Amino acid sequence: MPKVLIATEKPFAAEAVQLIKAELDKAGYPHAWLENYTDPKDLHAAVADAEALIIRSDIVDEAVFNAAPDLKIVVRAGAGYDNIDLKAATAHNVVAMNTPGQNSNAVAELALAMMIYMARGKFNGKSGTELSGKKLVLYGFGFVARYLAKMAKGVGMEVFAYDPYLSAEIMTKEGVTALHSVEEIFKTGDYISLHIPATAETKKSINWDLLGLVKPACILINTARKEVIDEESLLKAFAEKKKFRYVSDIEPEKHAQLMELYADRYYCTPKKMGAQTEEANINAGVAAARQIVAFFEKGDKTYKVN
Ligand code: NAD
Numbered sequence: 001m002p003k004v005l006i007a008t009e010k011p012f013a014a015e016a017v018q019l020i021k022a023e024l025d026k027a028g029y030p031h032a033w034l035e036n037y038t039d040p041k042d043l044h045a046a047v048a049d050a051e052a053l054i055i056r057s058d059i060v061d062e063a064v065f066n067a068a069p070d071l072k073i074v075v076r077a078g079a080g081y082d083n084i085d086l087k088a089a090t091a092h093n094v095v096a097m098n099t100p101g102q103n104s105n106a107v108a109e110l111a112l113a114m115m116i117y118m119a120r121g122k123f124n125g126k127s128g129t130e131l132s133g134k135k136l137v138l139y140g141f142g143f144v145a146r147y148l149a150k151m152a153k154g155v156g157m158e159v160f161a162y163d164p165y166l167s168a169e170i171m172t173k174e175g176v177t178a179l180h181s182v183e184e185i186f187k188t189g190d191y192i193s194l195h196i197p198a199t200a201e202t203k204k205s206i207n208w209d210l211l212g213l214v215k216p217a218c219i220l221i222n223t224a225r226k227e228v229i230d231e232e233s234l235l236k237a238f239a240e241k242k243k244f245r246y247v248s249d250i251e252p253e254k255h256a257q258l259m260e261l262y263a264d265r266y267y268c269t270p271k272k273m274g275a276q277t278e279e280a281n282i283n284a285g286v287a288a289a290r291q292i293v294a295f296f297e298k299g300d301k302t303y304k305v306n
Contacts, residue, residue, distance in 0.1 A: 002072070002296050004031040004289075005050035007043050009058050011035040012077075016281035020054070023289035027297075040064075047071065052296070054288045057272070060084045065092040073295050075303075077284040078103055078275055079143065080225065082198050086306040095295065097303040099287040101143040103280035107249075108147035110274045111193050111223045112155075114247040114267070118219050122267060132156035137179065137189035140196035141166055144223065148193060149176050160188055186213040191221065198225035208233035217243035223274045226250040238262045249274045 004024055006012075012020065017033075024031045034046040040059070044067035047053060053060070053074040060074055065088050073095045076084060081098045089096040115136075120128035136152045138145040141163035149159045153175060160177045162185045168178035179185055182205075185192060192214070196202050207230040214220070214237065222229065231254045237244050238261065245265040249272055252258060258266045275284070294300035 001027075001029050002051035002292075003049060003070075004029050004052040004054065004292060005034065005047055006031060006054045007034040007037070007046060007058055008054075008056050009037055010056055012056070012285050013278045013281040015278055016285040019282055020285045020289045023286055023293070027293040029293065029296075043067075052292045054285070054292070055083070057083055060089075062088040065089065065094060068092075068094075073097065073292060075099065075288040075291055077288040079107075080197060081305050082225065084306075090306045094306075095301060095304050096306040097288075097291055097295075097301075098305055099284045099291065100303060102283040102287045103275035103277075104143035105147050106277040106280035107144045107223050107274035108151060109277075110249060110269075111144070111148050111221050112151045114221050114223070114249070115191055115193075115219065118221075118245045118247050118267065122264070124264075131191070134158070134190040135160060135188055136191045136193060137161065137185045138176070139163075139182075139185050139192060139194050140224070141171060141174075141176070142195055145193070145195040146174055148195075149174055157191070160185075182210060183213060186210045187215075189218060190215060191219045193221040194224040194228060196224055196228060198227040203227045204230040206230060206233070208236055211237040212240075214241065214244065216241050217245075219245045219247065222246070222248040222250060224250075226252050234258075238265065 047064060047068040050068060051070050051072050053071060054077055056077055062085055071094050075097045077099055079098055079100055084096050086096055115131060119131060132155055134157055136157045136159050138161040141161040152159050160179050161171050162179040171178040206228055211233050231252055248268045251268050255268055291303055
């Protein structure tokens with residue numbers, strides 16, 4: 001039976017661990033656990049005899065593949081898979097997968113909480129504003145954005161979205177108004193929430209050409225990836241637009257500077273915590289284990305990303 005290594009620098013919640021074990025035990029697959037490691041060499045040693053690997057935000061690069069001659073499949077328990085070197089995976093004949101949709105509700109709830117937190121001046125005791133009646137624009141309309149759209153409508157927001165890879169009908173079906181250009185996103189939103197992946201196309205794409213367009217009191221929410229923002233332009237937005245606010249689940253490179261200069265209009269979670277709920281851990285972890293079993297038993301490659 002294929003041996004599965006679960007390598008998590010940031011471990012799964014305890015209940016998720018039990019359920020993943022149960023799933024692999026049911027299939028009769030042996031499993032090993034490497035948790036809380038800090039040195040990549042520990043991962044290289046642990047993966048040496050593994051045929052399958054489950055990870056979270058752990059880096060899986062060429063060195064990991066070189067250390068894992070028997071590896072057939074790596075599954076990222078989560079949505080973003082920019083921590084896996086996909087070219088190296090393919091070169092080593094390893095199937096890479098993610099578990100789409102399994103942690104999206106958790107991320108959407110955090111985005112909504114962040115919007116309220118910023119609208120209420122980081123709970124500073126002074127008069128704030130309400131979400132109801134305001135325009136929310138979702139940049140990217142995948143799993144997280146769709147959950148957030150439902151929640152935002154529930155609190156009375158008007159919801160818009162832009163996603164060049166999806167038809168306007170999909171947005172209309174979800175009760176969301178489709179926008180037709182990136183510029184429109186930045187002109188329209190009282191709140192703009194980012195839900196795009198970090199790709200060659202999107203990295204640093206949110207620059208001054210776009211941030212210069214935002215409404216004076218716009219609140220920008222980032223639960224996606226820090227790489228999509230050009231941080232020099234972000235600093236310029238804070239400097240030029242005195243009510244502009246930015247809230248993020250991923251610490252920017254310029255975190256210290258932002259805290260020093262704009263602490264009243266900026267917030268970042270101390271650690272990335274969008275997917276950090278027991279429910280999301282369980283959903284993504286169990287899905288990863290099931291995908292591995294389905295891959296070996298039935299050749300199922302449904303969630304392959306390379
Ligand atoms: P998803 O794959 O379901 O949706 C991404 C959407 O972005 C897709 O609909 C795609 O068509 C669209 N897209 C791709 N390139 C685009 C472009 N250039 N312009 C506009 N749209 C584009 O992903 P998701 O699960 O909704 O996750 C969204 C983002 O959130 C990803 O960056 C993911 O890595 C991140 N994420 C963060 C956390 C966290 O812990 N903070 C957890 C899960 C996901």
